[in-house]
Every structure is written in structure tokens, then in C-alpha cells.
Amino acid sequence: MTALEDRTVQPTITTGPISGSHKEYRDIGDGIKVPFRRVELSNGEHVDLYDTSGPYTDTSATIDVHNGLPRIRESWALEPINGAVTQLAYAKAGIVTNEMRFVAARENMDPEFVRSEVAIGRAVIPVNRNHPESEPAIIGKRFLVKVNANIGNSAVSSSIEDEVDKMVWATRWGADTIMDLSTGKRIHETREWIMRNSPVPVGTVPIYQALEKVNGDPAKLDWSVYRDTVIEQCEQGVDYMTVHAGVLLRYVPLTAKRVTGIVSRGGSIMAAWCLAHHKESFLYTNFEELCDILRAYDVTFSLGDGLRPGSIADANDEAQFAELRTLGELTHIARAKDVQVMIEGPGHVPMHKIIENVKLEEEWCGEAPFYTLGPLATDIAPAYDHITSAIGAAQIGWAGTAMLCYVTPKEHLGLPNRDDVKTGVITYKIAAHSADLAKGHPGAQEWDDALSKARFEFRWVDQFNLSLDPDTARSYHDETLPAEPAKTAHFCSMCGPKFCSMKITQDVRRYAEEHNLSTVDAIEAGMTEMSQEFAQQGNKVYLPVEDLLAGSKTKTVD
Amino acid sequence: MTALEDRTVQPTITTGPISGSHKEYRDIGDGIKVPFRRVELSNGEHVDLYDTSGPYTDTSATIDVHNGLPRIRESWALEPINGAVTQLAYAKAGIVTNEMRFVAARENMDPEFVRSEVAIGRAVIPVNRNHPESEPAIIGKRFLVKVNANIGNSAVSSSIEDEVDKMVWATRWGADTIMDLSTGKRIHETREWIMRNSPVPVGTVPIYQALEKVNGDPAKLDWSVYRDTVIEQCEQGVDYMTVHAGVLLRYVPLTAKRVTGIVSRGGSIMAAWCLAHHKESFLYTNFEELCDILRAYDVTFSLGDGLRPGSIADANDEAQFAELRTLGELTHIARAKDVQVMIEGPGHVPMHKIIENVKLEEEWCGEAPFYTLGPLATDIAPAYDHITSAIGAAQIGWAGTAMLCYVTPKEHLGLPNRDDVKTGVITYKIAAHSADLAKGHPGAQEWDDALSKARFEFRWVDQFNLSLDPDTARSYHDETLPAEPAKTAHFCSMCGPKFCSMKITQDVRRYAEEHNLSTVDAIEAGMTEMSQEFAQQGNKVYLPVEDLLAGSKTKTVD
Numbered sequence A, B: 001m002t003a004l005e006d007r008t009v010q011p012t013i014t015t016g017p018i019s020g021s022h023k024e025y026r027d028i029g030d031g032i033k034v035p036f037r038r039v040e041l042s043n044g045e046h047v048d049l050y051d052t053s054g055p056y057t058d059t060s061a062t063i064d065v066h067n068g069l070p071r072i073r074e075s076w077a078l079e080p081i082n083g084a085v086t087q088l089a090y091a092k093a094g095i096v097t098n099e100m101r102f103v104a105a106r107e108n109m110d111p112e113f114v115r116s117e118v119a120i121g122r123a124v125i126p127v128n129r130n131h132p133e134s135e136p137a138i139i140g141k142r143f144l145v146k147v148n149a150n151i152g153n154s155a156v157s158s159s160i161e162d163e164v165d166k167m168v169w170a171t172r173w174g175a176d177t178i179m180d181l182s183t184g185k186r187i188h189e190t191r192e193w194i195m196r197n198s199p200v201p202v203g204t205v206p207i208y209q210a211l212e213k214v215n216g217d218p219a220k221l222d223w224s225v226y227r228d229t230v231i232e233q234c235e236q237g238v239d240y241m242t243v244h245a246g247v248l249l250r251y252v253p254l255t256a257k258r259v260t261g262i263v264s265r266g267g268s269i270m271a272a273w274c275l276a277h278h279k280e281s282f283l284y285t286n287f288e289e290l291c292d293i294l295r296a297y298d299v300t301f302s303l304g305d306g307l308r309p310g311s312i313a314d315a316n317d318e319a320q321f322a323e324l325r326t327l328g329e330l331t332h333i334a335r336a337k338d339v340q341v342m343i344e345g346p347g348h349v350p351m352h353k354i355i356e357n358v359k360l361e362e363e364w365c366g367e368a369p370f371y372t373l374g375p376l377a378t379d380i381a382p383a384y385d386h387i388t389s390a391i392g393a394a395q396i397g398w399a400g401t402a403m404l405c406y407v408t409p410k411e412h413l414g415l416p417n418r419d420d421v422k423t424g425v426i427t428y429k430i431a432a433h434s435a436d437l438a439k440g441h442p443g444a445q446e447w448d449d450a451l452s453k454a455r456f457e458f459r460w461v462d463q464f465n466l467s468l469d470p471d472t473a474r475s476y477h478d479e480t481l482p483a484e485p486a487k488t489a490h491f492c493s494m495c496g497p498k499f500c501s502m503k504i505t506q507d508v509r510r511y512a513e514e515h516n517l518s519t520v521d522a523i524e525a526g527m528t529e530m531s532q533e534f535a536q537q538g539n540k541v542y543l544p545v546e547d548l549l550a551g552s553k554t555k556t557v558d
Helices: A087-092 A098-107 A111-119 A160-172 A187-197 A206-213 A223-236 A249-255 A265-277 A287-295 A318-336 A351-364 A385-398 A418-438 A444-456 A460-466 A470-480 A501-514 A519-525 A530-537 B087-092 B098-107 B111-119 B160-172 B187-197 B206-213 B223-236 B249-255 B265-277 B287-297 B318-336 B351-364 B385-398 B418-438 B444-456 B460-466 B470-480 B501-514 B519-525 B530-537
Strands: A021-027 A033-040 A046-050 A146-151 A177-180 A202-204 A240-243 A300-303 A341-345 A370-373 A403-405 B021-027 B033-040 B046-050 B146-151 B177-180 B202-204 B240-243 B300-303 B341-345 B370-373 B403-405
Touching (some): A033 A098, A087 A111, A098 A111, A146 A418, A160 A177, A160 A187, A160 A418, A187 A223, A202 A206, A206 A223, A206 A240, A206 A265, A223 A287, A249 A318, A287 A318, A300 A318, A341 A351, A351 A385, A351 B385, A351 B418, A385 A403, A385 A418, A418 B385, A444 A460, A444 A501, A460 A470, B033 B098, B033 B460, B046 B444, B087 B098, B098 B111, B146 B418, B160 B177, B160 B187, B177 B187, B187 B202, B187 B206, B187 B223, B202 B206, B206 B240, B206 B265, B249 B318, B287 B300, B300 B318, B318 B341, B318 B351, B351 B370, B351 B385, B370 B385, B385 B418, B403 B418, B460 B470
Parallel strands (some): A146 A177, A146 A403, A177 A202, A240 A300, A300 A341, A341 A370, A370 A403, B146 B177, B146 B403, B177 B202, B202 B240, B240 B300, B300 B341, B370 B403
Antiparallel strands (some): A033 A046, B021 B033, B033 B046
16 A cells, blocks of 8 residues: 555545636646636736646646545656766756746746756756656745755654645645655654645655664664665655765864854754764765665755754854855755755854855856755744844845745744744745845846735735735734725724825826826926815725725724 | 723733742832843743833833823933923933933943033933823844834724733733824723823824824824824823924825835825925924924924835835935934934835935934834745745844834735734844844843753753743744753753753763863873763663653654
8 A cells, every 4th residue: 555545544635726816827738737726807917926826726727635646747757878877967968857937937938048057057946756746846946945844753743644644735825845854753644644645746755764664773774774765755756855965073162162052953862973983974984875776766955954054143154164065065966967956054143244144155066056944033032933044045135045934933942833824825925025025036026016005005905915925914804903994994993084085196197197297297287276175075985994994803993 | 080090991911020030129228129021040040031011011010001100210300491391401411311321231331431422412311291100111233122012093993992902911021112193082091091101102193093093084184183283192201202394295206106005094194285285384484383392391303204215125125215314404403402312214125225314314313223124125024024024124133223114924914913013023122132232232142151051951842041032932843852851951942952962062071071181181192081081871870761751742753
């Protein structure tokens, strides 16, 4: 029986479109359909947004988690080139793959530009051949900044059902990739469920499962158990793997005087191994063989920062940068073997030390896509570390980081639940989009402009539907003004009708239009009648406040 | 009957210390006591944090909202200098006031340094003589970045009770000043309640009340009704006032082609007035007289940015910067009359356009303290605009902004409730502290270090108590591990015991200490016995996971 045939596992997942939008596909030939989330506006226009949610939001799709998603990329496989089936190998050979065409259409970029960025290693497309269910995405500084959501159980908490639900939920709200970081029981089965049902690339940290196989004792790890675990996960279809091959024996003492020592799980495991055996890391000494394995599936390296800082005090220290330099060395080895590479980054970094991280990573690692965890800009706010880290993430994204690993409100406190996952993803979509805007990414601002126009024109429903989280936006509005007419009212409860600045500005413009004046001319002419007309209009064109409040939970209106 | 004698008004407020801390006063002589929030740690140390919460968190204080707070500064009043009673006048004359000594103690600065910063106008201490209940705070780029919380009713929502509660609640969580932006009914009474019970400086926008006095018609406003309103509010004790005196007639057409026009309430009111009368703004033409009024009370100007951008598309445009240049002109007029001045700033600004705002403000307004609303780094996330704006706020704070006006999750959607106020304040404390760190503010990092040390040493309760919001941090932890022993456990539900990187690092260090080796030496010696010892210890020193989960709501542990 395969894992998915186990009928005692019954995940409950969320399907159906995000409120106010529907799935739309763009046909790019050869039967390839690229998905978008289309928001239809009340003025007849529409906005197409990048869509990570897969078939789950397609009302015409049949979803059965026990069968898994359709294997859309099965027929895309090309013949190997020099033993490699990687996007990097094809890109170097001048071949534009279907994966490249797919991501080009998603990002409104030229496929040849995609190929050239992949060829020089500045972008990666993590697509294990054994994960044909996934819709390809590109990770690189010249493309939209991506967001990863970590899920996975721990020895203390969660189940397969919970984690499948979180995976679907995270991609619904915009997670571009998922990492399954399970460290509890049933690691293989949990991952199988996630692989077969994930519409986005999936990453893992194989050392976690390897450690489980040796009953949790780091000293008992060796290359053989690790290699077998990697092959097992490659076979399952994992698209990228975190490998802490830069934690060298001689770097471990550099962490001794830190405030928070080693805070990476993988880093601490490898440090314990190196110390116990007083040997160089088996990940480092066997790195070339590891490359050969990953190349055969097109699994992308995510070279892990096992010595990343875990506090403001430890940011940008010798241990961290020593490891980064080694990751650069490994990057060049992997690329020579046609294996795609990303580099993981911190962690906890105060704002003034963020840029240096990107600068050194680009210099030492040949501009391999940078993939950072936050960073948190301060340590003082456990329970709000999605926010402390979004501050850092937005800035490091602007500086050139290609993918941001989300942080949830539970960071440092416990395993995230479903609500935490959503909060983390939305927060990081904000950081990523803010970075896209600051980088001047083509088309990024159209989304902001569409929403702001809807706001200014009091198209409330359009404003909700264009937002990252339409459900919450609408519910916040409806707390005080739930009645349907309030959805077209020219004010909200924040300022009330008389003090709505946008209403006043609109009144000026409407007056100008009614009098056939260009807006600027109208204003410059100095409309002395205006105040009288306003007074006559009063609020008569709108419903009285009392009607709008019908059904409101607001107790006191004085 | 005064407003507070109205026994039909019965505010319910929150008193008592923040969990895990207590009020401590530092005596600086002359009967002046400077408050701190002291967090006692389990290792015998303590950390003193800046405290904005006033007597409400002092268990020895008697609180009666119908009497108001003690008038602690009543006896501090000095004789006027050249008709002025302002901190600026005294500072220029070389006098170190009690207010300066108080803020110096709060910030661990030299009183003479405080005086010199006030004297050149790079910092302000908003302290209306008629608000002797307030504890002075300083706003300037060389000091801790401050946070303002907006409260106040609208025509659609809220009551006096709600707003008094929100004021106390906001200062509890760290609001350095409060703005009462009421635009609904009973504006004068609401403000009286807030003034008499507020331990922090209070700001207002007098044009709102003036507009109410002319029944909401901007065209009916004039200098006389505005002046009377300002005097009324000066008499009540308002510490700083937003005055949109830079919205000039000739600037209004510059907003005509904007995506979101004029989004400042005050700005739109003044624009409507200028257009209706085709005259220059009465705030601009009567500015010198306004200075004379404010000088008599020591009310600080907060020169409003009535033409601030309301969307990413409108950031840093001609209208915005034209007004800013005029605010610079007005700054110099006010300073010449010994009136303290702050400058308000945007709004909605993408990250790459933030620095220019600070640069121009400092150049044109003689480094007057900048006081910005966010700015929001993107428009696409209504319901999360505390986060979109914290990203911008942290950066603009780092660049030199002295005070950040919070944004709540309800921004653009409705009037914030109590929970929104707390979320907004905590989020902005994060942004402000991140900026303090990035500026290298003396002592700022001690807070982070204390918390990170507690985290690394698994002093969970200390970690909670040192956080910005101990209650939420603890409740998130306790969702999965509520049992008391989990408060000293060397792991949490995030990774479980085997994968806790900090536990592994600690084990290495403890081993070294037990063997009388310096940590670095121990590690470099390569402790081959380590793995065996770890295996023997197992998890025996800790309680089994099952015991820790007792009482947990976690349903599934597989």
C-alpha cells in the first residue's frame, strides 16, 4: 500500500477560488496552460495576479488527495545532456525548456531571458523530475521575489492531516515553495502526502530524516545513511534540499562566544558530529558525489547557513561569514556539475547590517539566488516575529534576495498552526511585493495602482478583492458597516462621511467634470459656487449613517 | 459641572503592572521621580525599560478617572522669557528645565545635551503648561524613536468610555504620545477626559473641531472660529497641534492628476476652503498670530502634510514636496518666535523613495523632528497595513525620523478597536526599536541581548517578561506546552527535544565547563567522549514530552 492509499489518513483541505477571483489559464502552446488569479472589477476591467494555489482554486478541477494532483509535467522531460537532466544543463546548451517558457509566461518575461539567467546561475527553477505535479517557478533576483512557507511536524505536535492542510493553505495565500521540515514521526509518509499534492516546489532538510534513522544521535550519522536518505527523497520528488555542507570543523569554535551559539538545527547537528568525531563534515568531503545524485533528478541545492546568527548580537560575525565563503566554494563545484544552487541566509540582523550580507553573498557565491530567513531586525518581540522579520525581509529582498523564508507569529515559541501559516504567508507576500516595487520590477506597481484607484473611487468590493486577503479586509470593514449599501458608500467608519478626504477630493473633481472643465482648469478657475453646491447636496446622495449601521455590532454611536 | 464630574460616563480602564514587571522610579532630586518598567530576571539580574504607562501600572497609585491624574509638573513652571514659556525659549537662554532633566534621565542622556538639541530645534519636548499631568518625553533624531497612537471617535463609531480606555491601553503598550482625532460628537468632553487622564503628551488637529462648529461645511470656516478653537484646546492642555498651513491655493491643482488626490482630512478641508473662496489659506496668512497663541502655553506645532501621498503612485510628487518646502518656511517663522516645531510626513511611499523624504525634510525644515505616518511600502494589503507601514516606518526611523505615527490593521477599513490599538502600538514599538538598533542608539541593544540570553538559556519566563507583549508570547508558547515544567524545559514544540539547536550547543558548552576547559579549548580539543555522554544523558534530565503536554489543546501527537 502506498502512503496515499492509507484511508485512515483523511486530510481536510480548503478548495474553491479566493473570494472575488477565479482561475484563468493562459495557453502558451503545446498544451501548456499557465495559471493566473483573475480579479474581475466592477468597472469592467480585470487584473491578473500571479497564482501559486494550483488546481485547488479551480472550480473545474476534481480534487482527490488520495490520488494526488495531475502530473502536468510528465511529458516535458527531455533527454539528458552529458548525464544531466537539469535546467542548468539545458540552459547552458542554449535550450529553452517548457519549464522556462512556463515561468516566463508567469512573470511576463522573455523565455530567452529566463534561459540566460538560469545559464549563468543567477536564477534557479527547482523541478525534480519525480515531482511532475508542480507548476514551475523561478527564483532569481531579476524576477518576482518569492516566498517559502515552512511546514512539518515535530516530536511534540501535529499530524499528516494537519500538514497537508497547511501545505494547501499556504499555497492558497501565495507561498511559492513549501519546505517540509518534519522531525517527528512518519516523516516519509508525511512527505509523500505533501509531494503528491503540492502544486509548488517542495524543499526538505534531509539531515532531519537521517538523524531519525540513527535514533537522534548526531554522532551516529555517516555518509552512507545520509546518502541513502537523499536518494530516497530524490526518488519521492523533493525539488530542493538544504545541505549544511559549509559547517566545517574549524568554524565551530568561532561560535563559542556567541550570545546564542548555533541556532540552525542542521548546523548544530553537523557541529556535534564534527566535534564528536573530530573530523571534517561528511557533507563537505562527499560533496561531489552529492552533486552527482542531485544532478540525476534535477534537485536544486539550497546550501544551508548552519552558522547563521540567532540574535542581533551575533549578526555578521566571523562564524557566519566563514561559512558563507565555503558555500561560495561549493557553489562553483555544483555549477560545474550542472546542478542548480541557492544560498541560504540569516536569520537575525539589525537593519544597518543587512546590505553586507547580500553584497558578500553575491561576491562569494557568484550571484547564486539568495534565500533568507527574515532576517529579524530585533529580538525583543516574540509572538510578533513575522513582523520583526518582515522589516528585514523587505529590505533584503530589495537588496537582491530572491526568496524569503517566512517567519510566523509562533517563531521561538511553538509549532505554527493553520492561522499562523496564513499570517506568515500574507506578511511575507507584503515584504516580497514591497521589494518588487522598490526594485522597479516591471508591472509590479499595477497591482497597487488598481487597488488605490478602487479605494479612491469607493469601489469597496474591488478594494477587498484586489487585496492579499479579501476575507479579512471585508470582515474588518463590516465590523462597523455591515449593510450592503455601505459597500458603495463614499466613506467608512474611520472618518465618517463629513471627514472623508477622498470624498471631498472627488466632489471637487466631479464638479469640474459636470461643468466641462478640465480638472486642473476647474480648480485654478476657483470655483466660488462650489461651497453652495456642496451644501445643497448635503449627504443626500448617500444613505443616512443610521441605515448603513443596520446590523452593526457597534454598541455606541454618540 | 466639569466633563469629568459627569457620572454617566464610566470608563473601564486597565491597571496594574505589565506581566512580569513592576514600576520603579529613579529620584533625580527636587522631588522628581522618573519612571521605568523594571523586569526582574530569574538569574537575579534586572532590566529597566522606558516606561510610558504612567501611574496606571503603579500598584501603589490610586486611580480615579473622575479626578484625573496627579498634576506632577504643576510646580515646575518657570517665569516667561521674552513673553515665552516654551522649552525652546529656555533652551536658547541656556536654562536646563526640569522637563529636560526628566527626559535626560529617561533616555540616559546628559541634560545639557538635551538642552542643546532643543535649542537648535532638532528636538522638541511637547509640554503644554495646562497639561501638568503628563510625564515629559523628547522627540528628536538623537533620542529614542517615539511612537504616536491615534485615537478618537468618528460620526459613525465609538464613545468617550471607549476612547479613554484606548488611551490608557495604548500608553500601557508603549505609545509615547496620543493624538485625539475625534470627529464625532462631544469632541470637547472627550478631549477633556483624555487630557486629565493622559500620562503622555496629547496632540490634536484643531480644524476637525472647528469644522464641527460650522456644521461640517469647509467653506464656512474662517480664522476667527479656528483661532477660538485653538485657544480652547490650548486652555485644555493639548501639547501639540497639527496645523495644515502648508496647503496653499496654488498647490491644490498639483493634486488633480493623482491616483488618490488629497488623502489628509485636514488637507482636503483646507483645499476645499481655498478653492471655495479662491483665497490663500487662513492658516498660512495668520501663521504669526498662531505662533503667538501657541507660545503662551508651550504648545508644539506639528506642521501637517495635507498633501501627503495616499498611494504608491503619488509618492514624492510635486504637490507633496511643494508643501514640504512651505513647511520649512513656516518652521523658521515659528522658531524665531520660540515655538517648538515638528514636521509631519507621509503616508504611502515605496522603499526606494523613503530616504529622499528625510533628506529634503532635514534640508528644508532645519532638521525639525520629522513625524511620519508609516509610510506604507505597498497598497495591496488592507487589513495588514500595520505591517505594510511598519516596513516603511522602520526604515524612515533609521534614516532619522523622530516619531512614527502608528497604523492599525483597520487602516482604510474602519475605526480601530482596542485590539487594533494594541496591535498597532506593539508593531510600531518594533519599528522604532529596530530603528534605534540600526542607528546604534546607546544601550538599545541591551534589551535584545537580555532577551536572547534568556532564550539561549531556556529561561522561558524571562523571555516572555522581556518581550514587548509578555501575555501573547506566553499564550503562544502555552498553546502546545502549557504545563509549568515546560517553562524550564530545554526545548519547545517548534522542534521538540532532539532537534533543538540551542540545546545541542548548550550541551557542548556545559560539557566543556564540567571538564574545566575554556569553551573554545574544549571544542578544539575535539571531545570524542561527547556523543557517549549525550547518549547516557538521553532526555532524562527533562520531563518526558507527554508530561509537558498535559493540559495542552494539541489534538494530535503522532
